[in-house]
Amino acid sequence: MPHTPSRLPAVRPGRAPRLKRTAAALVAAATSGCLLAAWSPPPAAPTPQGLGDRLFPQLGNPGYDVTDYDIALRYRGRNDRPLSAVTRIDARATAQLARVNLDFTHGKVRSVDVNGRAARFATAGEDLVISPARVVPRGAPLRITVRHTSDPRPARGSEGGWVQTRDGLAMANQADAAHRVFPCNDHPSDKARFTFRVTAPKRLTVVAGGLPTGRTRHGADTTWTYRGAHPTATELAQVSIGRSTVLRRTGPHGLPVRDVVPTADRAALAPWLRRTPGQLAWLERRLGRYPFENYGLLVADARTGFELETQTLSLFEKRLFTDARYPSWYVASLMVHELTHQWFGDTVTPRTWSDVWLNEGHATWYEALYGQGRGGPSLDRRMHEAYLQSDTWRAAGGPPARPALPDPGRKISIFRPVVYDGSALVLYALRQKIGARAFDRLERLWIETHRDGNAATSDFVDLASAVAGRDLTGFLHAWLYDRTTPPMPGHPKWRQEASAQARRS
Structure with a gap:
């Protein structure tokens, strides 16, 4: 999923209210007979901000906390032109704001x-810099309405945001691409509830x-409205916009399960999708009740090279289910991978990347x-193989x-092998311990503990120590931060085998 930034098209500053010219703007200086005009320094140039995330320092913006996004999109049935859009953001100022960056x-x-x-606006890097007509006090409500376009055409040298499918569009915003679709505070630490209002030709189906x-037909178009019940990064x-069919079934505890598939492929995909209720039940036995309102x-009929855990509606490539070269167990386990992400x-969303x-x-x-x-393969075998590769993965990633x-x-x-099997290996070591x-x-x-919120690595270490009844800080620090892989509890020969493999290579 390679995502790269693109340059924001130049936009003209918003028009501010015109000020009436009055004689009071000029002051007669009696002592010198000169006219003196009131002077103030020019405003500082707009600059991009960021939250200083170690991996993506320019993502996100300080000074406010978003509670709700309400995003209206109009799609005219073609992927070669921008969508018209209105994004309304409800937030609360956490600092006094003379400027607001999105x-x-x-x-x-x-x-x-x-x-x-009306507010003035300009661009700086990948930020939209807004100058409100009045300074927003700390603690005050903040409603920002941006009228804009949202371009589904990929920018040169970058991917992410809108994914063009054979019959429409879908989103893939990880890790830094939501702001290629709509103005936002694009960092996982600022979760908010989303409402989407999408107008599209009536022959298409929209799901979010x-x-x-709500769904309203007007002329040749239909407006579909969806609202998330929980905060979302x-x-x-x-x-999703396309010639789609929505397949419905029921999961554990009456949970609504809806799958969105290309209409032409519904019969071929149905056997795979019938597995979801059983997978939900399997995970609930291990993790507790599924945390959202539906799944x-x-x-998507598109080549993305990845699957993605978008909240309540995970994105999958069609070819994963239609290419006979993929073993059945492999496909099913990837379905569980994305489901686990819910x-x-x-x-529970990471505090930083x-x-x-x-x-x-x-x-x-x-x-x-x-x-x-x-x-x-068995879990033990997979973790053994990961252990033998772990030092190489740590050196590279x-x-x-x-x-x-x-x-x-x-x-x-950033999504390298050490983040996948290399990180599962940490959990294996912890369970051994x-x-x-x-x-x-x-x-x-x-x-x-962290449902609907954000949590950091330090929170996991603290909770693991509390559950174990002893301080695991040193043990987990080595597994999480050392450049080389520590010895695996219960498997002393793994270290010897890894060392032997390193010498051979």
Whole structure:
């Protein structure tokens, strides 16, 4: 999933209210007979901000906390032209704000209002820099309305945001691409509820994360409205537009399960999608109740090279299910991988991008557990093989909780092997250290403690220590931050084998 930034098209500053010229603006200086005009320094040039994330320092913006996004999109049935859009952001100022920065690029801004008044705006890097007509006090509500376009055409040298499918569009916003679709505070630490209002030709079906709240036909178009019941990180928002069929079934406890598939492929895909309720039940036995209002798969007729855990509606390539070269156990375990993310990554979201091992390590762990009884390798064998590769992965991609910086121009390159099997190996070591019963209790307690919120690696270390009844800081620090892989508890020969392999290579 290589994502790279693109330059924001130049936009003209918003028009501010015209000030009446009065004689009071000029003051007669009686002592010198000269006219003196009031003077003030020119405003400072707009500058991009960021939250200083170690991996993506320019993502996100300080000074406010978003509670809701309401995003209206108009799609005219073609992928070669921008969508018209209106994004309304409800937030609360956490500092006094004379300027407000949003992340936004790959679209043109037509106007901006702040708390009902027209605001000036300019661009700086990939930021939309807004100057409200009035300073926003700390603690005050903040409503920003941006009228803009959202361009589905890929920018040269970059990917991410809108994914063009054979019959429409879908979203893939991880890790830094939501702001290529709509203005936002594009960092996982600022989760908010989303409402999408999408107008499209009536021959197309629109589905988004969350629950449907309305559908209105007007002429040749239909407007579909969806609202998420839980906070969502910007990178996990999802909208699908296309010639689709929605397949419905029921999961555990009456959970609505809806899958969105190309209409022409519904029969071929149905056998795979019928597995989801059983997979939900399998994970609930290990992690507790599914955390959201519904779930399903969005199967896209597109070449993405990845699957993605967008909240309540995971994105999958169609070819994963139609290419006979993929073993059945492998396909099913990848379905479980993305489903696991609804617990690890979606309801409990990393505080920074360096904490992403908590997402991918857990998703890989349960993927491996599920696969081992269905034709895949045993968990022990997979972790043994990962251990033999771990030092190589750490040298290339950094340790699990301190991943190396992304490759130039390829921000998605943080998703290296050390983040997947290399991070699942940390969990394996922890279970070896504290025992299976304590590990299973930790997993459930982690979700219960941080549901609908954000959590960091330090939170996981603290909770693991509390569950184990002893301080695991030193043990986990070595596994999470050291450049070389520590000895595996219960498997002393693994270290010898890894050393022998390193000498041979």
